[in-house]
Amino acid sequence: MEIKNLNYFIEKAKNTKKKKLVVAAAEDEPVLSAISEATKENIIEPILVGNVKKIENIASELNFSLKGIEIINEENPAISCRIAVNLIREDKAQILMKGLVGTADYLRAILDKENGLRKGDLLSHIGFFELKSYHKILALTDAAQNIAPSLEEKVSIINNSVDFLRRLGIEKPKVACVAAVETVTTKMQATVDAALLSIMNRRNQIKGCIIDGPLGFDNAISAEAAHHKGIISEVAGDVDLILTPDIQSGNVLYKSFTYMAGGTVAAVILGATVPVILTSRADTDRSKLTSIALAACY
Numbered sequence: 001m002e003i004k005n006l007n008y009f010i011e012k013a014k015n016t017k018k019k020k021l022v023v024a025a026a027e028d029e030p031v032l033s034a035i036s037e038a039t040k041e042n043i044i045e046p047i048l049v050g051n052v053k054k055i056e057n058i059a060s061e062l063n064f065s066l067k068g069i070e071i072i073n074e075e076n077p078a079i080s081c082r083i084a085v086n087l088i089r090e091d092k093a094q095i096l097m098k099g100l101v102g103t104a105d106y107l108r109a110i111l112d113k114e115n116g117l118r119k120g121d122l123l124s125h126i127g128f129f130e131l132k133s134y135h136k137i138l139a140l141t142d143a144a145q146n147i148a149p150s151l152e153e154k155v156s157i158i159n160n161s162v163d164f165l166r167r168l169g170i171e172k173p174k175v176a177c178v179a180a181v182e183t184v185t186t187k188m189q190a191t192v193d194a195a196l197l198s199i200m201n202r203r204n205q206i207k208g209c210i211i212d213g214p215l216g217f218d219n220a221i222s223a224e225a226a227h228h229k230g231i232i233s234e235v236a237g238d239v240d241l242i243l244t245p246d247i248q249s250g251n252v253l254y255k256s257f258t259y260m261a262g263g264t265v266a267a268v269i270l271g272a273t274v275p276v277i278l279t280s281r282a283d284t285d286r287s288k289l290t291s292i293a294l295a296a297c298y
């Protein structure tokens with residue numbers, strides 16, 4: 001199965017049992033705008049935790065009716081995060097979204113050993129890009145969470161991503177472990193890790209996907225480029241998921257897709273007990289909406 005565009009997530013979410021989404025520190029105009037659109041699309045049922053007066057003022061400016069929406073008043077953003085996480089733990093909501101609160105406070109509540117949302121796995125970020133230059137949705141990990149993942153952490157990142165892709169309907173995702181070169185050299189640890197991940201996949205240590213690497217980015221997305229370099233690969237030119245070697249390369253590629261290639265992105269954090277939405281103020285309104293839809297598809 002191929003996912004051609006981000007509308008797929010919206011339509012899939014509409015045909016999935018509606019989930020409750022809780023927003024921590026919900027007094028945020030871009031987030032409430034996205035929540036308003038997602039509510040109109042009948043994708044989610046929101047619970048808003050935050051400064052009730054500010055929430056009401058912003059909602060009024062957006063013409064967003066709060067009738068029937070549960071609002072929990074809490075003026076301290078860090079405490080809002082803990083309240084939102086607790087609602088998830090009590091199964092009163094199934095999706096967590098960040099509002100007007102620092103990322104550190106947000107993640108601290110999620111990662112709390114006693115009262116957080118850990119399920120034993122590494123948290124990792126995944127973005128799904130709709131690009132005019134590629135024939136289907138292209139996923140990218142990890143551009144925002146793990147700085148310099150070890151081989152073992154890369155295995156967890158792949159497992160998080162592959163599980164999610166399979167839940168979305170991509171039965172056997174094709175994964176490219178990208179590096180600066182296509183040959184293995186001990187001078188570039190990324191190439192060594194990529195080769196090991198590929199072998200681990202062939203030996204069924206990493207299941208449910210097809211992994212190849214090291215591959216240059218050009219070889220990953222272009223079968224023609226791979227052919228010119230004599231690379232024979234099931235993944236080249238038809239990749240579903242790109243694993244970058246570190247956060248620097250992932251972040252640069254993520255922003256290149258959005259700013260230079262004009263791509264639209266939907267993104268979530270995986271590895272917690274529920275999907276976690278952590279959008280950026282630079283994300284478009286459509287990206288925020290599709291991120292909510294993506295989480296609702298889980």
